[in-house]
Amino acid sequence: MIRNSDTNGTVYHVQGGPMGTLLTIKDFCLWYGRAQALFDVGMGVEKGLVTALIGPSGCGKSTLLRGINRMNDLIDGLRTSGEILLDGTDIYGPDVDVIGLRKVMGMVFQKPNPFPMSIADNVCYPLKVDGVRDKKTLRDTLENALKASALWDEVKDRLQDNALGLSGGQQQRLCIARAIAGDPEVLLMDEPCSALDPVATAKIEDLIDELRGRYTIVIVTHNMQQAARVSDNTAFMYLGKLIEYGETSVIFTNPKVEKTMEYVTGRFG
Amino acid sequence: MKPSLNIEAVEGKTEADPPPTVKDSELRLSIKTRPENGTPDMSSEDGTTAEPRPKRSMIWDFKARGEPFLWGLGGALAIGMLMIAGFIVLILYKGVPTFYPEPIEVMKLRDGSVVAGEVTRVEKFAPGTDILANLDDKAKEAIAAKQGLAGRTLLKTGNFDLYHEDYRWVNDYEVAEVSEPAGIYMVERMEWGPFIGTIVSLNLQGDILDRNRISPEILRKEQAAAARRRERIREIERTEIAAVNQHMEDERLKLRKTGLSYGQSSSEYQRTEAVFKENSEKLEVQYQDLAKEAVLLKERDSKYAITLADAAGREQTIKLSDIVRFYPANDLTVWKKLEIYFSRWWEFLTQEPREANTEGGVMPAIFGTFCMTVLMALTVAPFGVVAALYLREYAKQGRMVSLVRICVNNLAGVPSIVYGVFGLGFFAYVLGGSIDQMLFPERLPTPTFGTGGLLWSSLTLALLTVPVVIVATEEALAAVPGSMREGSLACGASKWQTIKWIVLPRAMPGIMTGLILAMARGAGEVAPLMLVGVVKMAPELPIDQFFPYIHLERSFMHLGFHIYDVGFQSRNSEAAKPMVFVTTLLLIGLVFAMNAASIMIRNRLKRKFFMGHF
Numbered sequence: 001m002i003r004n005s006d007t008n009g010t011v012y013h014v015q016g017g018p019m020g021t022l023l024t025i026k027d028f029c030l031w032y033g034r035a036q037a038l039f040d041v042g043m044g045v046e047k048g049l050v051t052a053l054i055g056p057s058g059c060g061k062s063t064l065l066r067g068i069n070r071m072n073d074l075i076d077g078l079r080t081s082g083e084i085l086l087d088g089t090d091i092y093g094p095d096v097d098v099i100g101l102r103k104v105m106g107m108v109f110q111k112p113n114p115f116p117m118s119i120a121d122n123v124c125y126p127l128k129v130d131g132v133r134d135k136k137t138l139r140d141t142l143e144n145a146l147k148a149s150a151l152w153d154e155v156k157d158r159l160q161d162n163a164l165g166l167s168g169g170q171q172q173r174l175c176i177a178r179a180i181a182g183d184p185e186v187l188l189m190d191e192p193c194s195a196l197d198p199v200a201t202a203k204i205e206d207l208i209d210e211l212r213g214r215y216t217i218v219i220v221t222h223n224m225q226q227a228a229r230v231s232d233n234t235a236f237m238y239l240g241k242l243i244e245y246g247e248t249s250v251i252f253t254n255p256k257v258e259k260t261m262e263y264v265t266g267r268f269g
Numbered sequence: 270m271k272p273s274l275n276i277e278a279v280e281g282k283t284e285a286d287p288p289p290t291v292k293d294s295e296l297r298l299s300i301k302t303r304p305e306n307g308t309p310d311m312s313s314e315d316g317t318t319a320e321p322r323p324k325r326s327m328i329w330d331f332k333a334r335g336e337p338f339l340w341g342l343g344g345a346l347a348i349g350m351l352m353i354a355g356f357i358v359l360i361l362y363k364g365v366p367t368f369y370p371e372p373i374e375v376m377k378l379r380d381g382s383v384v385a386g387e388v389t390r391v392e393k394f395a396p397g398t399d400i401l402a403n404l405d406d407k408a409k410e411a412i413a414a415k416q417g418l419a420g421r422t423l424l425k426t427g428n429f430d431l432y433h434e435d436y437r438w439v440n441d442y443e444v445a446e447v448s449e450p451a452g453i454y455m456v457e458r459m460e461w462g463p464f465i466g467t468i469v470s471l472n473l474q475g476d477i478l479d480r481n482r483i484s485p486e487i488l489r490k491e492q493a494a495a496a497r498r499r500e501r502i503r504e505i506e507r508t509e510i511a512a513v514n515q516h517m518e519d520e521r522l523k524l525r526k527t528g529l530s531y532g533q534s535s536s537e538y539q540r541t542e543a544v545f546k547e548n549s550e551k552l553e554v555q556y557q558d559l560a561k562e563a564v565l566l567k568e569r570d571s572k573y574a575i576t577l578a579d580a581a582g583r584e585q586t587i588k589l590s591d592i593v594r595f596y597p598a599n600d601l602t603v604w605k606k607l608e609i610y611f612s613r614w615w616e617f618l619t620q621e622p623r624e625a626n627t628e629g630g631v632m633p634a635i636f637g638t639f640c641m642t643v644l645m646a647l648t649v650a651p652f653g654v655v656a657a658l659y660l661r662e663y664a665k666q667g668r669m670v671s672l673v674r675i676c677v678n679n680l681a682g683v684p685s686i687v688y689g690v691f692g693l694g695f696f697a698y699v700l701g702g703s704i705d706q707m708l709f710p711e712r713l714p715t716p717t718f719g720t721g722g723l724l725w726s727s728l729t730l731a732l733l734t735v736p737v738v739i740v741a742t743e744e745a746l747a748a749v750p751g752s753m754r755e756g757s758l759a760c761g762a763s764k765w766q767t768i769k770w771i772v773l774p775r776a777m778p779g780i781m782t783g784l785i786l787a788m789a790r791g792a793g794e795v796a797p798l799m800l801v802g803v804v805k806m807a808p809e810l811p812i813d814q815f816f817p818y819i820h821l822e823r824s825f826m827h828l829g830f831h832i833y834d835v836g837f838q839s840r841n842s843e844a845a846k847p848m849v850f851v852t853t854l855l856l857i858g859l860v861f862a863m864n865a866a867s868i869m870i871r872n873r874l875k876r877k878f879f880m881g882h883f
Contacts (some may be wrong), residue, residue, distance in 0.1 A: 109759075115488060129761050
């Protein structure tokens with residue numbers, strides 16, 4: 001766990017998890033062509049805990065999140081420096097297979113994006129990708145993932161129906177089920193509730209609470225109450241820099257940096 | 270202040286309200302500074318002296334509204350629809366009634382001669398002075414009463430073997446009497462076109478039945494028997510003897526091949542030659558037997574004859590088996606007419622053409638068009654989709670790809686005849702010539718693939734329509750939401766897996782749309798085909814019962830070319846005219862049917878890919 005760094009000026013007061021640090025981000029910089037989007041970000045993500053990334057729009061939270069499973073690779077002219085270590089392996093290292101990496105990292109997007117197939121096919125997609133054909137494995141995974149995402153009772157009678165027929169909240173939980181069906185270590189959530197109504201949001205938040213401990217969750221959110229409710233640690237980012245990273249309760253009640261205070265009290269952002 | 274719709278009036282008032290020395294801009298400034306003067310309340314008495322906000326005009330603004338453009342858009346669509354509808358109606362109006370049997374009119378002319386025929390067309394014309402001079406007064410008066418115009422009728426007289434013409438114009442002033450007598454027959458024949466006249470007698474192997482002893486039942490029975498004999502002779506000649514010939518040709522080619530690969534003096538050649546001689550003798554015997562049978566049948570067939578007489582009484586005897594169809598044109602009930610109508614359609618759809626394509630059916634052309642279009646779709650779909658996949662998904666988007674894309678789009682604008690020249694030069698001569706040298710050296714110098722044929726036509730048309738498929742596929746691929754791809758990639762799928770399972774299924778309906786457009790274009794294309802394999806009359810179908818069953822190298826008939834050939838290349842253009850419309854109707858129907866089938870497949874795909882299950 002990084003306590004302090006001489007270069008980036010981030011203030012750290014992180015609550016350590018019982019299982020240690022899973023992801024270590026060291027001096028991570030990222031450029032879109034000429035424009036630098038991330039500046040010397042350094043932080044450790046505690047295994048089994050929920051880490052929230054907050055900050056005003058355009059501060060680089062989503063970019064950082066997508067840097068963790070290398071979804072940014074799809075963008076032309078992207079360049080990075082620094083390291084992101086997963087269990088001590090640099091995921092930007094030359095011998096890392098990005099496909100294998102993404103299988104370790106489930107991802108949930110801002111807008112629910114179920115595939116235009118049946119509910120069952122959606123959830124089993126990561127297994128299909130791995131070439132799993134065994135019907136029993138598929139059925140068990142389907143049931144477990146849907147139960148873990150609290151969707152089982154709602155869809156168990158219509159698993160073969162088109163997933164596009166579900167409501168927005170259900171679709172998002174289906175996407176979470178799909179993300180965890182591949183048995184990842186990390187769940188990356190990019191504003192998972194921003195397209196949902198309050199009831200669906202509450203369900204997703206409860207779900208995140210239940211998944212705590214089983215998965216290491218990194219969640220980007222614009223909703224500060226949500227960050228306060230669901231996360232253990234919170235990182236505040238501003239203009240591509242990590243300003244403060246620490247225990248959620250401290251960040252929201254007694255932040256060490258003036259800028260964080262201004263943001264969490266709603267004075268800007 | 271009263272609300273007003275007139276801006277000028279408002280402006281006038283603002284100028285009048287403030288003191289004359291204060292200008293408009295200064296007035297605005299004074300409003301801004303007013304809070305400092307201790308009168309922040311804008312709604313106070315002072316506020317009313319401030320400049321009122323300019324009133325918006327509420328008069329209906331014609332320019333700002335979309336209505337004129339809407340009318341333009343709707344009008345353009347309406348004109349387009351009208352043209353298409355007009356075209357379809359014309360084709361239907363001309364094409365649908367073609368096969369309906371018309372009554373036969375018998376006209377007695379003033380000079381004593383008699384003509385009989387179906388009325389094909391009636392029109393007015395202005396007779397010249399030399400014609401008018403020879404007319405009697407009554408006729409002259411009638412013409413003068415119609416501003417110098419006389420009527421005339423085009424009669425389809427048939428009986429080409431007697432008159433040396435199929436059609437005849439009859440001027441109204443020549444006609445003394447018009448009637449539609451009973452007992453006059455329309456006899457459609459295998460050769461010489463139709464015969465219009467009465468039946469005089471029937472010769473059944475020397476047993477001559479005269480007019481009184483011929484009943485419709487006997488006639489029908491004998492004609493059916495004659496038709497069976499005709500079919501049997503045809504089967505012997507076209508199928509059985511053809512099969513023997515095919516075997517003989519195969520044996521000859523086998524021998525020649527052995528000679529080419531081992532040399533004429535080798536032991537293999539001598540062994541093959543011995544086998545060849547033995548087989549040839551056997552086949553020769555078979556051939557002789559069949560030929561004898563055919564001759565016997567023909568001899569027997571020629572003993573059944575029918576004597577017909579035209580309206581003027583000139584007699585003509587023909588073989589009974591030459592008759593395709595006959596009916597008493599003026600004694601028909603509506604049901605009988607419909608029966609004839611549909612039997613003609615059936616003949617048209619299932620038989621081969623006769624009489625230089627102006628009569629009979631178009632089955633080989635339908636079959637050829639269908640085979641070629643299907644083969645084209647099967648080639649163009651994978652090529653177009655693969656090319657578009659690479660362009661859109663894998664190629665690095667840049668100047669090079671833009672250039673390729675522009676080139677592809679421009680390909681769609683190249684005149685189709687240019688593709689025909691390319692197809693002939695590259696596919697037939699270069700590719701086909703090489704194939705002949707490698708695989709069929711024994712058949713040279715007769716080309717097998719080295720000339721126009723079904724395969725080369727399909728490939729040429731595939732080349733012609735591939736831009737359509739590429740553009741449509743690219744559009745369809747681009748329309749797949751990025752969130753779907755991201756979702757798949759985030760699940761650990763590779764790019765190829767994402768394309769295979771997410772992108773392509775999503776894009777499939779769009780790809781099918783492109784394919785449908787390509788098929789519609791390809792099926793209607795004629796010009797390039799004339800160079801790469803379409804012929805006026807193909808002796809054999811591209812699919813038949815001889816190994817290897819599908820003969821991609823064969824030339825074939827095509828409905829589009831058939832229309833051109835019948836309409837503009839035939840001796841008897843008047844007879845061909847209705848056939849043009851019927852064939853056009855058929856071609857449109859065929860394209861429509863193939864498109865409908867593709868659309869059905871597309872909708873099923875949609876359902877399948879959008880409602881999958883494991």
